[in-house]
Amino acid sequence: MRRLVNIRPGRGGKVFLGAAPLALVAIGYVVASAARQAENPADKLLPPIEAMWSAWIRMSLEVDPVTGSIPLWADTVASLHRLILGLGISTGVTLAFGLVLGLLPVARATLGPLVAAIAVIPPIAVLPVLFIALGLGETAKVALIVIGITPFMVRDLASQVGAIPEEQMVKAQTLGASTWQIALRLALPQAMPKLLKGLRLSLGPAWVFLIAGEAIASDVGLGYRIFLVRRYLAMDVILPYVAWISLLAVLMGLLLSWISRKFFPWDHTRGAE
Amino acid sequence: MKDVLLSIRDVWVEYGDRIVLEKVNLEISRGSFVSIVGPSGAGKSTFLRLIIGQEAPSRGAIFLNGEPLQPEPGPDRGVVFQRYSVFPHLTALENVAFGLECSGSMFLGRLFGKRRKAALDEAAQMLARVGLSHSLNAYPSQLSGGMQQRLAIAQALVRKPRILLLDEPFGALDPGIRLDMHGLIDELWREHGLTILMVTHDIKEAFKLGDRVLAFDKRRHDPHAPHRFGSSAVYDFPLTEKNRRPPAELLALSGAEPSRAE
Numbered sequence: 001m002r003r004l005v006n007i008r009p010g011r012g013g014k015v016f017l018g019a020a021p022l023a024l025v026a027i028g029y030v031v032a033s034a035a036r037q038a039e040n041p042a043d044k045l046l047p048p049i050e051a052m053w054s055a056w057i058r059m060s061l062e063v064d065p066v067t068g069s070i071p072l073w074a075d076t077v078a079s080l081h082r083l084i085l086g087l088g089i090s091t092g093v094t095l096a097f098g099l100v101l102g103l104l105p106v107a108r109a110t111l112g113p114l115v116a117a118i119a120v121i122p123p124i125a126v127l128p129v130l131f132i133a134l135g136l137g138e139t140a141k142v143a144l145i146v147i148g149i150t151p152f153m154v155r156d157l158a159s160q161v162g163a164i165p166e167e168q169m170v171k172a173q174t175l176g177a178s179t180w181q182i183a184l185r186l187a188l189p190q191a192m193p194k195l196l197k198g199l200r201l202s203l204g205p206a207w208v209f210l211i212a213g214e215a216i217a218s219d220v221g222l223g224y225r226i227f228l229v230r231r232y233l234a235m236d237v238i239l240p241y242v243a244w245i246s247l248l249a250v251l252m253g254l255l256l257s258w259i260s261r262k263f264f265p266w267d268h269t270r271g272a273e
Numbered sequence: 274m275k276d277v278l279l280s281i282r283d284v285w286v287e288y289g290d291r292i293v294l295e296k297v298n299l300e301i302s303r304g305s306f307v308s309i310v311g312p313s314g315a316g317k318s319t320f321l322r323l324i325i326g327q328e329a330p331s332r333g334a335i336f337l338n339g340e341p342l343q344p345e346p347g348p349d350r351g352v353v354f355q356r357y358s359v360f361p362h363l364t365a366l367e368n369v370a371f372g373l374e375c376s377g378s379m380f381l382g383r384l385f386g387k388r389r390k391a392a393l394d395e396a397a398q399m400l401a402r403v404g405l406s407h408s409l410n411a412y413p414s415q416l417s418g419g420m421q422q423r424l425a426i427a428q429a430l431v432r433k434p435r436i437l438l439l440d441e442p443f444g445a446l447d448p449g450i451r452l453d454m455h456g457l458i459d460e461l462w463r464e465h466g467l468t469i470l471m472v473t474h475d476i477k478e479a480f481k482l483g484d485r486v487l488a489f490d491k492r493r494h495d496p497h498a499p500h501r502f503g504s505s506a507v508y509d510f511p512l513t514e515k516n517r518r519p520p521a522e523l524l525a526l527s528g529a530e531p532s533r534a535e
């Protein structure tokens with residue numbers, strides 16, 4: 001009898017094994033939904049697939065007479081705008097601070113404790129502060145994302161840059177590289193794929209902070225919509241929105257890995273790392 | 274009168290109360306190939322780090338070409354380590370051109386146009402010299418261990434260092450590949466008139482390649498506080514073409530490993 005740790009599924013097996021739980025969840029949902037509908041046709045908790053589909057069509061194709069725009073797209077554009085702005089700012093800050101902290105012992109001694117202190121503050125707890133200081137507009141929501149993910153990303157990148165082998169640093173210096181040249185030609189390119197990895201890991205938290213910000217004060221956005229229709233127990237809208245958000249998150253993750261493979265092939269060759 | 278390139282005067286290295294090197298006095302002449310052997314922990318790498326400038330001696334002084342050594346790595350001293358001495362994000366060609374680009378462009382560390390082409394040509398020649406002309410555009414992770422060390426050597430030589438420091442450069446290679454590398458490093462030493470300091474665990478390798486062999490070990494032992502005595506060069510053999518056999522006393526040196534190559 002082979003040990004369980006040595007049994008690896010083949011290609012087809014993997015697809016089957018991966019699809020089975022998803023199918024089970026879907027079937028379970030359909031059955032449970034049908035059972036509740038049979039008992040009470042007005043049940044809102046587990047809407048049937050058809051109801052979700054018609055809600056989805058309504059949200060994604062019909063213009064809302066109040067706002068004059070199609071809700072799903074208006075929400076998606078607004079949310080992605082905030083998210084990408086937040087991710088972009090975080091990435092820029094991370095690159096600058098991560099490189100400096102990772103490369104320069106002096107900077108590490110000066111800023112390390114500050115970054116560590118900021119990192120332990122729960123971001124949601126400062127959300128009221130942001131709303132008070134920055135108003136209820138876009139700035140506070142973007143700031144929440146930035147504050148939420150940047151400390152982790154900075155510390156992650158700094159430790160990755162700090163982990164560049166001493167041998168490489170010495171070698172670069174024996175080839176005449178200055179601190180600036182080491183930063184630019186050694187640390188920066190080696191940091192980029194790590195930065196993308198950190199960004200990918202931060203996508204989940206970034207969405208959480210985005211939706212939290214939108215839920216509390218907003219008039220458009222995916223998170224705003226979910227929390228708005230919650231008042232009417234509109235699960236037929238909420239569930240497709242959740243699926244849509246998940247799809248967007250997955251696509252962004254895939255895009256980031258694609259960028260990493262495309263532009264930093266050396267980080268993905270056999271034997272790298 | 275010997276032409277002294279490197280002189281080490283009364284050098285000590287201490288970490289806290291642990292003495293690693295004590296009272297090392299050595300003169301290394303220009304154009305020599307010095308092999309350094311000794312048991313593990315004898316401070317061979319520490320000695321090399323001093324000369325690279327990675328750390329400064331706690332006492333004593335080191336002179337390169339008559340001037341006090343800068344306590345910082347610089348282009349006059351090339352290095353090859355056992356591992357990690359090439360840049361994983363650059364192709365072989367870019368790895369070698371790196372040194373030329375750094376000296377040619379202060380701000381960007383990159384050359385463009387004609388100057389870039391000249392640098393790449395020079396790098397390609399260097400790579401051809403070490404036998405890597407077929408792998409110019411490969412990344413290090415795509416090269417075998419031996420090819421990576423060839424690359425590291427080419428990269429170190431392109432800035433024409435006065436002195437080449439090798440810390441167990443062939444330690445991770447197969448015996449056959451090692452033999453090829455011995456041929457290569459010997460030829461490069463003669464062609465470029467290099468001064469080489471090479472740390473190795475392989476006594477036969479030390480005697481085959483070097484024209485002088487230094488053995489680092491403790492002169493004195495205190496069984497109750499072994500860390501209170503440091504190592505220094507306890508044997509110093511000048512070699513001619515005739516006496517290339519390791520003496521029995523050295524083979525018996527505590528911890529010295531039997532040769533694996535050949």
Ligand SMILES: Nc1ncnc2c1ncn2[C@@H]1O[C@H](COP(=O)(O)OP(=O)(O)OP(=O)(O)O)[C@@H](O)[C@H]1O
Nearest residue numbers: 288291293311312313314315316317318319320474
């Ligand atoms: N930064 C440091 N702090 C404290 N002790 C150190 C430090 N660096 C080296 N040592 C000690 O110095 C001694 C010599 O180390 P070194 O690496 O120079 O030995 P080595 O001769 O190169 O050994 P090996 O053959 O195993 O490479 C070791 O006992 C090591 O623990």
Ligand SMILES: [Mg+2]
Nearest residue numbers: 317318319440
């Ligand atoms: Mg060593």
